[in-house]
Amino acid sequence: MKKLLFYYICIVLVFVSCSKKKKEPRTTNNNLVELQREEMNFLPSDVLQLKSYYLSSPVETDSVHILVGYNYKEHALDCMDLLNKKISQIPLQIEGPNAITRLTGIFAYKKDSIWISDESESVFLVNHEGLTMKRIHVRDYLQEEEELIINTNHAMSTIHLYYNAAHQSLLCTVKDRSTSPVRFKVKEIFIEENKEAKTFDLLPSVVEPDISKGYANMSEPNVNFRDGYILYNYPIESHLYRANLTTGISEIYPADSEYTTNQAEKCKSKTDYSEWEKHGFENPHFFDLMYIPRYDMYARLHIGPIDFKEDENPEIIAHKRDLYLCLFDNKFNKIKEAKLPSNTFSPYTGWSQTDSGILLFVDKITDQDNSEDLELNIFHPIFINL
Template identity: 25%
Template sequence: MNFTKLKIFYALIFILACNPSEEKKEDIKELKLKISPIAIEIDTLGKYSYEVFTFKNQENLKFITYNNTTHSIEFYDLKSKKLSKRIFLEADGPKAIGNVQGLYYHNQDSIFIYSRGIINIINESYSKEANPNLFSLIENYDFKFEPFFNHHFRLYYIPEIKSIPLSNKYFDPQLKISPEKEQISLFDISNFKIKPLPYFQTEPTASDFEYGFLNYSTISQPFNGNFFINQVYSPITYQFLLNSENLHEVINANKIHHKKNKNPENWEPHAVESNFYNQLEKLNDSTFVRFVWNGTEYNPKENGFLKKELTLQVFDEDFNLIKEFNLAKNTYYLYSWFVAQSKIYLQIDHPKNLEISESKLLLHEIELVSI
């Protein structure tokens, strides 16, 4: 090998060693959080914290909530910081809607509202379009479950497949989980058919199925017909791909921070000491985020849930964990957040937060910025 070829050889080694993707990952690690407060004056009917909510993703982003005290849907404009609309729901008559467990705003003509067993579809003028009864439909299938929505598994509509993901809740007095049963289904609103998806309990539940409410599934906001799903107790995350009946594993974990509990009566120390993994959300084309509610030592003399701290995890486009941020203590709860316009919105609703006021709805707008 002559001297010229030798120089070329070492140059190629240098170029290959400087992997552009590695440089990109190093660059993106230099991140910080830009936190902007949002304070909205609320009237005598409003609340300072909401468990059931959705949003209207337009130029003027609107935070849309269900007020269980007034049985109404409220539209808060996050730009003007004002209540822009309130729709009072009826409890009786042809337009009656029961207690709301799930809420999703698709457009002004299609607002999806779930009350036990019923998918109500209304417009912003409260004209009722449809109200399919899921309990009646499920009776026609071999599998029997109750469709379930809560702050772990929120209501969403996927227009690309005209379907609503359902959480399949199999009730058992001993809080047991059946590993052979599908945990989610798709309800097609175009033909009123329900199709279970091949998503089952993940490890380490194969040998022990008593986990209390930690067995809940969590689901992300749909994007391009896709969505993410995981179990609250596990960081292992799967992606549902459009026009596919399979789930693709995108985040695996060598170690699952989960403590088995064979006695369902001890659910409280089990839940306090375990990590809760919230849903993975797409922040932008190259970044994904999720929150982890960290486990803490259990003390029977105090409410351990109020001691659990919140961590924001940031993943790159290949689902590699690239950054973690520990958020301020006693500020947020795990479930009160959503992603819109490449930003994270969190309600300030921790019971120990001294900023809480019954006259204001408080949120933080969080943006990831490069240093």
């Protein structure tokens, strides 16, 4: 019996060592990179665009510079041409067998091939006219206790949809409620219907193995993707995680901020929403890891804590919070951390990666200027002292 127990422990240790590799902390060298700020203004057009978009995606291919954002007021996709400063709109179907409800995710593969997910747990491929070319019922690939979680919410988490062109597959994040604590997975669903889906388990946070209890709204991971990898992290703490889609192995990288605390405290209440709201404001929130292809570099935004008073307007307080940008090289060495201009950008996940930088929507809520013009800033990394 003792021999069997010994062998079991050995097997567990080998499994853990193969599925998780934790890297040593590195020192930031802020002299390696500068941030160049590019400002963009879109003149008024026939499109009733938003001031900022909480859900957006750059077009991945075709060598075009277009950002696709969900216009929830028009139930349409707004296509922002970043070179010509023009906006066009793709209306989405609201009736019929392929009716699309409120969007949860966008992955703009090409101008004429945009993958979107909605609240019905379905993923659609739409063309430049908004017509549905393909519909995949993700629910058909899930177990009873599994739940699709593609979501972009500034108070909760940022979980992206992804299309892997090389595999002809969709990557979707799933919450598995059959275990305690709940587990998070990524399902790879192949467009070829007779091919079985693959499952990749995400590691729990190294700081808090069960983020579903005690952290109010921040109870799910952030999940993003790039070719061959799942990029994930947790809103409550600063580590970065990357899973290899070939081996399934995850690596963990320390990525502490020098500006804020690096772990959220637990919420005082499990049921009082006013305490949940306060908890969200008075703790840091780390957002998803983004990839900048031109420089083979990663970026992460996070927002700092701020004192919350119940008699203040939550929207104004949200805009007053400090926003920080961290840049990492392809080995996850942190090479830049900077505080971005205050009271300037939308705090409601109003940003996206581009081919060469990080794009943020300008939304100065306390300005006297009530213009609805669309204004963007892109922060490009510029290498120095190499």
